[in-house]
Each structure stands twice: as C-alpha cells, then as structure tokens.
Amino acid sequence: MAPAVSNNSEHESTTQQSETPATQARSENAETQSEEDGGEYAPRRNMIPIMIALCVASFLAILDISFVTTALPTIAEHFKASQISYSWVGSSYLLTQSALAPLWGKVSDIFGRKPIVLLATFVFFLGSLICAVANTVAVLIAGRAIQGAGAGGVLLIVTILIGDLVSPRQRGLYFGILGGVYAIAISSGPLIGGVIAENIGWRWCFYINLPFQGIAFALLVFFLHVHDPRTEIIKGLMAVDWLGSLTLTASVLMLLLGLQYGGEVHPWDSAIVLCLIIFGVLVCAIFVGIEWKFARYPVLPLRLFTTVPIVALFVVDLTHGFLLYGTAYFVPFYFQVVLRASPTNSAVWSLPLAIPLALFTIGTGLYMRQTGKYLYMIIGGMILSTLGTGLLIDLGAETNWPKIIIYQLIIAVGLGPNFQAPTIALQARFPPADGGVAVSAASAIRALSAAFSIVLGGVILENRLSAKGGRLIAAGISSTMADAIAKNGAAGSVELVSQLTPAQQHIFRLAVKDSLADMWIFFVILSAIGLIASFLVGSDELSDEHVEHKTGLEVEEANRLVHEKPRGNYYLEVGKGNESLKDMAGISPAIKSIDLIIRSSVTVQ
Template identity: 30%
Template sequence: MVQVMLIDLLPLHRRAVYMSYMNLVSTVAVVSGPLVGGAITDHWLWRWCFYLNIPLCVVIAGVCLLTVRGSPAGGTAREKLARIDFAGALLLLAGLVLVLLGLTWGGKDYPWASPAVAVTLVLGVGLLAAFVVVEARYAREPIIPMRLFTDLPLAASLASQFFLGAGITLTVLYLPVYFTVVHGASSTTAGLYLLPYLVGMTVVGLVVGQLVSRLDMYRPFLWAGLAVMTVAAGVLSIVQPDTRLVVVVVLTGLFGVGSGLGMLPLMIATQATCEVRDTATAATLALHLRNVGSIVGIAMVGTIFNNRLIAGLVALAAEFPEDSALIADSINNATIVWNGSLPPAIQARVIACFVHALKATFIANAPFVGAAFATSLFVRHRSLARDSPAAQTSKAAELLPADSV
C-alpha cells in the first residue's frame, strides 16, 4: 500500500527518489530487527521477539488512522462486494499453497514420487491454471489482469521480479547459518555480518534513486546491479570451511551493492513500461511476484539444504554411533556444532556437512539471480517524464488544432 500511495501522490519521474527514501527506512528496520532479535535470543527469552511487535503494530495502526486520508469508493456495500474477485483470490491462494507444500515436502517429509507430493503439485498447478482462466474470461475486476503479460517488456520485468525474490533467499536465510556454524558467531554477530549487505544496498539505492530521476534512465543500473548480484552469488557457491571470513563478508557486501543498483530500477521499469491505468496494479503485482519468488526460493533451496544436510549427517552418525544422538540434534540446533558438545574430529566433519549443504543452496540460488538478469534484458526504455506536468501540457498541445495553439 505504501507503493500505491507513492504512485497516487507522485508523478513517475519523481518516484525513484522517494522510493529510495522508503527503501532507506525499510533497510534501517531490517538492520535493527535482526540485531535486536539476535540480542534478545542470546541474552533473554526468544518469545519477546514476538511480544515486542505488538506495541509497534499498535503505534503503526494509530499513525495510519490519524494521517492517511482517501476518498471513499462509490456504490453500495453490495456493489462493492460484487467487484471483489473472490474466485480468483481463492484459486490463487489454494494453488500457491498446494504447490509450495509439494515443494517443501518433496525429498524431506515424503519421497518425490510419493502420492502426497504428486497430488499436491498436480492440484496446485491445476488450480493456478484455473486462476488464469478466471482472470482472463470471467473476473469483472481481476486481481491480476492477464493483459499485463501480453506486453513483452512488462512481462520481462515482472518475471525478473519473481526470480529476484527467489535469488535473495541465500542472503536472508542461509548466510547467517554459515556465519553461525562455520565461524561460531552468535545470533547477534551473524546479524552484524549482514550489515555490509544492508548498508551497501541502502547507500547505493539512495544514489541510484537520484540518478534515475535526473538522468531519466534505469536500464543501465538495472543490468549492472543484477549482473553484480549474479557474479557474487556464483562466487559464494565455492566457499569452503577454511574460507576466510572477510572474503565471505566482502562478497555479501558486493551482493548488497548489486541489490541497491538493481532492485529500485527494476521497480521503476515495471511502472514505466505499463499503461498509466495499470501502474498501481503492476507495482503491487511486482511486489507480489517478488514475495512469491522468495517463498518458492525458500521452499526449493530449503529442500536442497535439508536433503544434503540430513544425508551427510546420517552417514556421519552411522560412522560414529556413540555420538549419533548429538549429530542428529545438530540438524535442528546448530549451536551444538560450536558450543563444545562434539569431539573436535567429529565437529570438523559436522561443519563439513553443513558447508556441503550450504554450497548446494548457493549453487541452486545463483541461477535464480542469473534468470532475473537474463529476463531484464528484454526491458525497454520509456521516458520517466511522460506524466510530468510539462509532458502532459505538451501532449495536450499536440492534440489541439494548430490555430487553437
């Protein structure tokens, strides 16, 4: 909704600057959250990570109620309800849930060829196909207008959003696991090691927001950012247990710089390549696809990580039966790896199992970012000043007869 409000309040050529401000505030929150949460987990009760959100949400709700204003929609309550695409919403939700369940269960809770996985995946894909039919033919005001996918540049930017969401998974979820297991970092310290990523993304994003607005271009920044992210993700896939910590932190910061270069221009490209009437829908769809991409990435990459880790630790437990219980517990409690519970020889082997599983996730993650870069190559340039007052005046003048001008 913040994106929609920015679209409603600002012309396209000014949005990049204010979106960079919004990203700054969001990044400060992202930096603060893990640090505070890590400190609470290390020194207090982890449940307070959830309890403290309650007063924060109360403050947010109060601010919104007091400051956000809007014109009420016309029509009766019955007419407003009739405009809501309930069928599309239900099909989309059910289809996504079933597909994600199948991806999460496969190879971990059930074999990939089991009926549970096959049925959920088939039903999920079928419901998503039905969603497309409903949106294209029957929905009065579809949640996702299918016409957005008929334009190649716009469809390319939306696809890039999906792949980018999946590609950020490793930074958010699995690099802290690497810092904790391999380098014995606490939850707080692991959060600090992510600061180069967050700071790089924020600082570069602020600069890029100004440049996009002033230079009236976004594709060079978009391509450069996604290319840097692809390279950083690829190099991270060759980390070893003895890789120096500073190398991984630098690569994490490089990934953040690429994110700052690419993410904001990609959102601007999505808004610039669509029709004006579809701007709000395209922007929210882009965020939705990025979130869905993150969920799909978590499901797929998480399955790869769990399968590799469990296979390695099961083999190790069979080799050292006297410590099999501790080895098995390390699957769900990584602190066992570095708190001195395991003999040094076994500890090194367990760390090697974790690194082997993490390498598999990094290898699986790199193609997602590469796909985001590849699809972004089809994004076209469109002037950001087309909806400025001067542009609107010029367009109106072109439509008037010469003598009227």
C-alpha cells in the same frame, strides 16, 4: 485512475481537440481533485508524515520475516515445539503474506487505498497481539498467519501509494528511501530478534510492534489524503474476484507445503507430497482460466503479461526477490552453523551486506530522480548480483574475513539497484488505470519469491546434506546419529552436533558448507535468468508529470470496457456521446464515465 473529472463543457471540447491539448489539460489538472471529490488534493504537502508512517509500517512487516531466524530457537524451546511446528512459526507468515497480496491490491482498487491500508495495518496489529499473548504454539502459528496477511497488504499498498502520490521520476527518491528501510529491516532483523529474545523475552518481539503500528495508523488517518471512491460495501464485495483469489491462495499453499514437506516430513514420492505439488499446479491452471475467461475484475489480469519488456521486468523482480531473501536468510545461517557464530555475531557479520544494500538502494533512487533513467541500473545490478552469488560458492569452513566482507559487498551493490527500479519501471510503462494492479502483481511475485527462496533453498540444503550422510558415518558417527542429523536438518541438529568430537564436528561443518555451495549454484542459475531478462527490459524515460490516481467500481468498470473493445471504437463512441455506454457500464452519470474512459484509455508502452 484519472485526473479530476472536468465539467461537461470541458469534456466536449476535450473530445474535439487533438491529443496534445488533452495531455496539457490533464497535466494542468494533475494533483487536483474536484470539489465533489473532497476538495484540495496536495499529496506533497504531507509527504513527510506520510513517508514516516509508510516506512514504519513497512519496517515492522519486513522485520517480522527476518527476526525469526534468531528468535525461533528460543520460541521453540519455550513451547517444546516439534520440528513441524518450529517450521510453521516461520512459514505461516510467508504463506499468507504471499498468497493474499494480489487480493489486497484488487480490494484497494475497489474501495480506495486509505481504508484498505488502514485495515491491513490493523490486521497486522491484531496478529502481533495474538502472537505476543499466545499460550500454545498453535495460537502462535495462527497469530503469525494473521500477521502475514496484514503484512502482505501493508507492503503492497505502501508501494502502490507512492505511485499514487508522486510522479514517476519523483518516485525514485521515495522508493529509494523505502528500499533502504527494507534493507535495514531484513539485515537487522536477526540482530534485533536475537537481542530481544535473549535479554528481554521472545514475546517482546511482537509487543514491540504494537506502539509503532499505532503511530503509523494515526499518521495515516490524519495525513494521508487520496481519492476516496466511497464504494458501497455490498457492491464492492460482490465485485471482488473471490474465486480467483481463492484458487491462487490454494495453489500457493499447496505448492509451498508440498516443497516444504518433501524430503523432510515425508518422502518425495509419498502420496501427500505428490498430491500437494500436482494439485497445486492444477489449481494454478484453473486460476489462469478463471482470470482469462470468467473474472469481471481479475485479481491478476493476464493482459499484464502480453509484452516482452513487461514479462522481463517481472522476471527480474522474481529473481531479485529470490536472491535478496535467500542471501538474507542463508548467509547468517552459514555464519551460525558452519563458522559457529552466535546469533548476535552472525547479525554483526552481515553488516557488509546490510549497510551497502541500504545505501545503494537509496542512491539508485536519487540517480533515477536526477536522470529519469533505470535500464543501466537494472542490468548492472543483475550482473553484480550474479557475480556475488557465484562467489558465495567459494566460502569455506573456516573464517576468512576478506572473503566474508568482499563477497557480501559485491552482492549488496548488485541487489541495491533492483530493490525498487523494476517496480518504478513497471509503473511508468502502464497507464494509470493498470498501475495499481501491475504493482500488485509485482509485489505478489516479490512475496512469492521470498517464500519460495527460503523453502526451495532449505529443500536443496537438507537433501544435499542427507546425501552426504556417508561422510559422517565414515568419520565414526553412528548411523543412528547420522540419521537423526539428517532428519533434524542442519539448523535443528546443533545440540546433537555438540555431542560429537571436534574432528567429527569439523566433518559435519564441511558437509554443511558443501551443501550450501550446491544451493548457491541453484541461486546463480536463477540470477543468470534474471540477467538475461534485464537486457529485454528496454529503456524509457521517467516522466515528471503526476496524474491523480482514482479508484472505485466506476474506474474498474471503465477500465474493463476499454480492454474489451478496440481502442478506436471507444473514441468513436465517446465522440458521438453514446449514452448506451453508460447503461452498459452500470455507471452513474454523475461520475462522467465517458470522460473517465477517455482518460483511462492508454495502451501499454
């Protein structure tokens, strides 16, 4: 992750000069590649087709998270799926997406961005095809899991690529565009899924991905030109932190399954729920130990979490992800279950959230590009997000258009700035050698927040609704019917509720409304934590300098050595031209590893 490697004479003079000339030399060589690395490097020249490809791939990956809220009932009816299978069609996507995101980032550090983003795009394509032709619900769930695995790689590497291609200050514009695409995909997913499932057929929710994924794949093949380390496959695979990736994936799966099963499929005090949660925590602790002591190239280096501003940015990212996916999922849910809106109408009613969210995300990117500042946008966004989420507690059981519109507008204005600002801030605060893995961590946190927000929100909602079962019985509903409603949950009880009298249906909707209010309190607490963290971020000005991003085992090894010894020792060794350092790193002399180490040795700000 350094500028193009200079020749030997340039290297010798660089080690003898002061830091300012070295910085000037690096600036002059930014965005250029040496001839041995593949010729001219001009990322901006191809940014339009590259951004089209990245936006299309990202749009489809996000769309397949949100469209299931309206397409799932049709899919479940087609396969006569049980409640467990019903939930797995949606959650299997989120599970693999969140659990495998860090692995994609590390693999792209070793093998290069282009081959791995193409691989992730192909995996997503394959998963979409399997879902489209699935003849059983088990095959559909497997296809959704494969889709999620590919989506995790696409969403992560797209974010890293923008950091590779443009300077920190210019990233605001491109991240703003990307964030706008995310916002549109999240909000339009329910509408698109409902329209396709009701009018064309649910399989086309997956078939529609195929041609657009093919276009994105072709554009990336022909127009994306980034550093290619040409890592040997066997050496690269041996360098991957498989043990860390396995334990992280296992921990995430066990925790999410434990939370999803608790209170719905099995009682909270059942052996299976307790074992899943306890062992999930234990395996997470094992993962931390592996990353700390054993992993040569950690999938999630613990050094990323050593300063308060960096931890604060990760917390902001986590809480923003909870709020974003929580509102995108449960606001349409409120419209459909409490206000009895159709799936299509619920998507239309969500436009006051969707349109401003996209506009303010793009506007924040333009602001950061113009000013190079991000702190006030992060703080202001968290303030409005907290306020808007708190106002959702006030939503009633009857349609109130001023509240529906104004509350969603406030949330959208709050969520928009933090769609990409924390990620840009993270990239700006890390040296190039750690930029990719920092974004990997942030993307993994965002993916985990998406999965946990829906699962935890659902757990709170269903458990609070079960606790309010006495209201239903008091309204004249039989205990058998009340138990069935509690077992099926609010979303799965539509047909049962339709059999009740209008007065009893009103009691049910009031119970759901109150349960949602309890759930929004949980989200407000999370948002308040993010708000406090936003004041600890600190402020940095985004740089206009773009340093070419390099990948490969040589860079990984050089970066590892830099963090194993005090920085000063490396400058002494490099100044002496210590040849033993090459042997210790196992790096070919042709790569000029000492020069690489100098350029990678930048401490976290």
